Amino acid sequence: MSHHIVEVKNLQHVYADGTIALKDLSFTIHHGESVAIIGANGAGKSTLLLHLNGYLAPTVGEVRIGGFPLTQETLPEIRRTVGMVFQDPDDQLFMPTVYEDVAFGPCNLGLPEEEVRQRAGEALEKVGAGHLAQKPPYHLSGGEKKRVAIATVLSMSPDILVMDEPTNGLDPFSRRQLIGLLKDFHHTRIFTSHDLDMVIELCERTIVLHQGEVKADGPTIEIFNNAQLLAECRLEKPLSMQGCPVCR
Amino acid sequence: MRSIDGAVLDLKRLDLLATGDSIIHRLDARAKVVTTLFFIVMVVSYKRYALAELTPFLFFPVITLALSNLPISYILKKIAAILPIAIFVGLFNPLFDREIHAVLGPISISGGWISLVSIMGRSALTVGSAIILIATTGFISICHALNRLGIPRVFTVQLLFLYRYIFVLTEEAARTTRARELRACGKKGLGFSSFGPLIGHLLIRTWARAERIHMAMVVRGFSGEFHSRQINRFGRNDYLYVIGWSLVFIILRSKDITAILGAACTGLFS
Structure with missing residues (x-):
């Protein structure tokens, strides 16, 4: 049984105020796949992500990670397996220094100090932030914060990486740097994003959410070539597929 | 909101100063916290008319400041910023306490004025030492030190x-x-x-x-328990720092050094 499989079966979620955020979602993401979840604002992307590590519990349906259902007993292991990077890195970096933040997860796993140090060091090196280790998070730039936020998750050796709007708010250089970094990962990767050009570069498969339902699920290029589908879901072709605005 | 932004920048500057390197910066945070607390308790313990007895206590902030390579004008400005509060606290002392305590030629000084100046002096000493502590140690290390000193x-x-x-x-x-x-x-x-x-x-x-x-x-697996690294070691310098200054404070508190020196000088000249 592989740890890297994400199965969502007939997932439905209704918030306490009666808002139906997700209606009957089903899909399976396999080992090593890189999948984008796209959709308009309020389509249910963030709600879906919060189900993947058990922060929200389904109202109806089931989420299985690596073959295990999400229950109180499996929760700690599933949270280690699914590394989640939030949209706002300020929410993720809460410790006094970058190093302590990256070491936070491994410390909670109860690893010996030597191993914690090694993992934190490797994770920081991987995202090119080794030199920031002793800095407090509020002294970092947006791009640096984002990379460190990824390191805080990598240090827990997750099998599945879930990222909410990874390129949001980054300058072109930092965005490019981040895309390069994410391309190198061999984890199962799940992204939500409005940066559709990033989706083309990083994800071979795309799931389109519309009003809490899966509207389409297939190869990214096919989906972006379906103009009608995109329009229905309040999306449009990525800029890189739209042709040159001057020659047109 | 220049004031809010400014205040944040100022905090950041204080924090950056703590990343410097000097003999004071290198001391264990616990040593500095304990010594500064002891200093504050000693300074505050004087009676309200104490003024001359307080002056030798200036040595502590002055010497640590000199050894720590901090920008002196910046620290002085920080101390000056709290003096209005101290003045406000002792504002009415000269009005209510008119008993004459000292006479300098034609000017007679009432107890109220002496206690006002004493309040200002004590504020400058205690706040100054606290600012120097933060600027040489950093807020985070102080928190860890407090924790290791037994604060929950x-x-x-x-x-x-x-x-x-x-x-x-x-x-x-x-x-x-x-x-x-x-x-x-x-x-x-x-x-x-x-x-x-x-x-x-x-x-x-x-x-x-x-x-x-x-x-x-x-x-990331948080279950209510914070695990933090314990890095610093309490070394010989730290013991020397704590014991040395504590002895100085105790001697200054138990003997009125200013009066002894004054008496010695007047004895010398008479």
């Missing part, structure tokens, strides 16, 4: 979170007030009535952020 973790962790998010929250508050000011077009806007919802919004956003932070912690 609940309090130190609260302080650490407060310090981490004070930057984020003040920036958020500054952005909101800036947006309000820009739309108020230089007038008062809706005056105080617009501040109610503004503060309400900030509170709700803070709450939402707290939930997201908690989520980020839970996701």
